[in-house]
Amino acid sequence: MREYLPPHIGAFWFRDITGSTANEAAIRIAQKATGNTDVFSLFLSHHGQSVAATGVSGNAFRHRSFTLPFPGSVKVPAPDCANCFFGQTPDRCRMLCATRVADFAEYASSGRIAALIIEPVLGNGGNLVPPDGYFRELRRVCDDLGILIVADEVQTGFGRTGTFFASTGVAHELRPDIITFAKGAGGVGIPVAGVLMRPELDVLEPWEHSSTAGANPLSLTALEETVNYIRDHDVLDNVTTVGASLLDGLHALARDHVTVSHPRGVGLMQAFDLSDADAVHRFLPVAKRHGLIMRGSRYGFGRAVKVRPPLIITPSQVEDLLDRLRAALRTFEEEGS
Ligand SMILES: Cc1ncc(COP(=O)(O)O)c(C=O)c1O
Known part of the structure; x- marks a missing residue:
């Protein structure tokens, strides 16, 4: 090491x-x-x-x-x-x-x-x-x-x-x-x-x-x-490259969805905010229905949704993740965010 x-x-x-x-x-x-x-x-x-x-x-x-x-x-x-x-x-x-x-x-x-x-x-x-x-x-x-x-x-x-x-x-x-x-x-x-x-x-x-x-x-x-x-396996290079596309994708989601704010992070340690902790509680099960295992912050007391894929995630899997996230946000908003 x-x-x-x-x-x-x-x-x-x-x-x-x-x-x-x-x-x-x-x-x-x-x-x-x-x-x-x-x-x-x-x-x-x-x-x-x-x-x-x-x-x-x-x-x-x-x-x-x-x-x-x-x-x-x-x-x-x-x-x-x-x-x-x-x-x-x-x-x-x-x-x-x-x-x-x-x-x-x-x-x-x-x-x-x-x-x-x-x-x-x-x-x-x-x-x-x-x-x-x-x-x-x-x-x-x-x-x-x-x-x-x-x-x-x-x-x-x-x-x-x-x-x-x-x-x-x-x-x-x-x-x-x-x-x-x-x-x-x-x-x-x-x-x-x-x-x-x-x-x-x-x-x-x-x-x-x-x-x-x-x-x-x-x-x-x-x-x-x-x-x-x-x-x-050049994991560090992968994290830097796919992390940048993931962050770009989160910024795009924030532009298109009023419920999403403050996309932020570095490498594959990223997050965005919803309006409050209650919204996060309601969003996480919706994300799960769309095949995403995501977690909130501060043991449920925070308004952040953390985005933490495995470090070996590929560029196409990042696209898939972002598509699922977009679909989950659409469902969340339709169901009365
Ligand atoms: C930044 C940080 N420090 C320390 C800990 C505690 O580590 P462990 O759960 O292995 O005791 C955690 C666990 O989530 C953590 O996120």
């Missing part, structure tokens, strides 16, 4: 099989390496199901029924341009969602910040692709404050955005100190996860973070074979 890593990433920790615990490992690494406690994360983020991973995730509906203590968790506004926390438009915002992280450090944290964890494209939160310049500014602010950056690439990794990691493509200016991965790393659904980092952050002892099934031979074989498959 080395050939696909940013050059400054040289160490790994492969003792996890879920993205949730890989993110926990990343938090422990950042805390141990810096001697600090707090973790910044984004509104709308999703980092997993464990206490710490849920604790740093930015959605109240996942906390409401429990006590999930993460005392040093500080949530900062996401780069959600369609719904800007600062009431700005992209042409005049001066990237406040990145620069104001310094204010959260000054006024909302303990002053001892270990890391900022970020999904390069916020997946569950609504497939939010940050605007140009966001990653560069965020990196600058974190460098100024001595905060490590963890890129949670559990969704974006292994080719989903057209490069092996988003951190080597659309998010290369983030220059994360730590990268976590899972999901697609197992290829056909075999659980695999891991943490990649700068060599000097390789600070954990085995007894500080490991589990029985971590680094099991099946998972490691699946990981190796997935990397080989991606390389040998």
Whole structure:
């Protein structure tokens, strides 16, 4: 996998099989390496199901029924341009969602910040692709404050955005100190996860973070074979090429259907919005009737419909997908969207 890593990433920790615990490992690494406690994360983020991973995730509906203590968790506004926390438009915002992280450090944290964890494209939160310049500014602010950056690439990794990691493509200016991965790393659904980092952050002892099934031979074989498959079948080129036609197609659908707005995405990590979460609930079964398995965002609380075909989808299958989507939208609108 080395050939696909940013050059400054040289160490790994492969003792996890879920993205949730890989993110926990990343938090422990950042805390141990810096001697600090707090973790910044984004509104709308999703980092997993464990206490710490849920604790740093930015959605109240996942906390409401429990006590999930993460005392040093500080949530900062996401780069959600369609719904800007600062009431700005992209042409005049001066990237406040990145620069104001310094204010959260000054006024909302303990002053001892270990890391900022970020999904390069916020997946569950609504497939939010940050605007140009966001990653560069965020990196600058974190460098100024001595905060490590963890890129949670559990969704974006292994080719989903057209490069092996988003951190080597659309998010290369983030220059994360730590990268976590899972999901697609197992290829056909075999659980695999891991943490990649700068060599000097390789600070954990085995007894500080490991589990029985971590680094099991099946998972490691699946990981190796997935990397080989991606390389040998030019999967990254395919994702970039067909992803561009898919996005064009979603833009065309948005022009023709008033119910569809904000087509967006990178590679084969795409989405569009319907009017609200209720419309998404009603649309998904219609899409299924047209042969499309699609999912909403924010566990049903969001208005995005995610479009996530397999990375090996062919150009003609993308045409078929778009035809089915168009037909599903027509049915949805006829049935009283
Ligand atoms: C960005 C992100 N991080 C972490 C996780 C948690 O991964 P897992 O379900 O393997 O624990 C997910 C799962 O959906 C995710 O999308």
